[in-house]
Amino acid sequence: MKNNWGLKIFFVAVLLTLLILVGCATEQVVEENLPIEEVDDLGTLVFTANGEEFIREGFVCKDGWELYFSHAYVTLASISAFQTEPPFETEMGWEFTDLVQARVDLDGEHTVDLAASNADPAVVGEAASVPSGRYNAIYWEMVQATGGPAEGYVVLLTGTAEKDGAAIDFKIGLDREVAYLGGEYVGDERKGILESGGSAAVEMTFHFDHLFGDFNEDPTAEINLDALGFGPLAALAVDNSLEVDLSDLETMLIKEDYELLLAVMTHLAHVGEGHALAAFLE
């Protein structure tokens, strides 16, 4: 009888390989709450959202339309901040739960108006008596509001666009839900560093210049090449009024522009100036 050691080794190796692959294939979405060990050092973590000056003060988009926003509603849910070791970086991808040292959840659905004058940033909610430390990752979902002024939408923008003497009142609703995962805040100041007995903020930042582009940047700059602008939307206005949702836009925009709009939804979110991972929720 032949000795089949080679085949035996091969089958064991294949089995090991499958085990490794299964171990790697962790879920994209964050799992249940991790138990937080008893700690004495506690503080308050404030969850904020920010549309920055672009939304609060208006801006000139890449094709010369001056945009002013009366409201910019985003509806947020499943919000969690994490302390990870090593610090989370978006290059690590969605599978980071093994790195989590502490987790703080903000329950519920929250609709915030990023265009409000006091939304610098807008306070979404806060969690008291949570472990101090560095909150260097944040996960959130942009979901359809179940009530309130933005019911049915994940993003609802209202305002006025002006160019060459023309003015268009717009109401643009997006209803495709998206999950985001970002790392540590990148910006003028440090955020997410919670000292014992103190308070710190984490921020979900939305860059609407990624949607409309920025007239002040070079037309060939990445921010403009990847942006829809307002021109394609202005072309859909009737009697100086534009009221559309995503399903309208799917039929009214040319395919390339609609696909660009969907792509923008996946790079709308940041943490400060740092990009966040994004995935549509089905």
Place this chain on the structure above:
Amino acid sequence: MKKTTLKLALLNSIMLISGLILLLFPGGVSAHGVDLTAESVNALEVIALYDSGQPLAGGQVTIYAPDDPLEPWLTGISDEEGCFVFVPDYSKPGLWEIQVRLAGHGELIRFEVTTAEEVVAGGSRGLSLLQKIVMALVIAWGALGTALYFSRRNN
């Protein structure tokens, strides 16, 4: 902005200048003398590029040392090539952080300074799923080769 890289550059500054001064003025220096010294140091070069590969020129660079994550240890501006060179304080081992930002776009990168005056760039990054899959495939391929080797010997 997508890519920020670190490059450890050995700045071999030459000791010649200070050596010559010491030779020419062995008895000391006058009140208007200039005492120059130069030494070799391990510097870090940060290179910031957009996704397109274009350098992020004129970017605001902010560096945080591990002992004070709230206050910048050093600030500066990236050059036309998106580069910024500096020498970390090797007496402060641990995880250093560098932010490079311009016009609302930014990136953060970390590197570790060891007590041996070494730098581990990007040491905080883990393996991606793709990397793990590739690793697993490499293991499987190696095992297959071993299996075939033994099978052939047995035959």
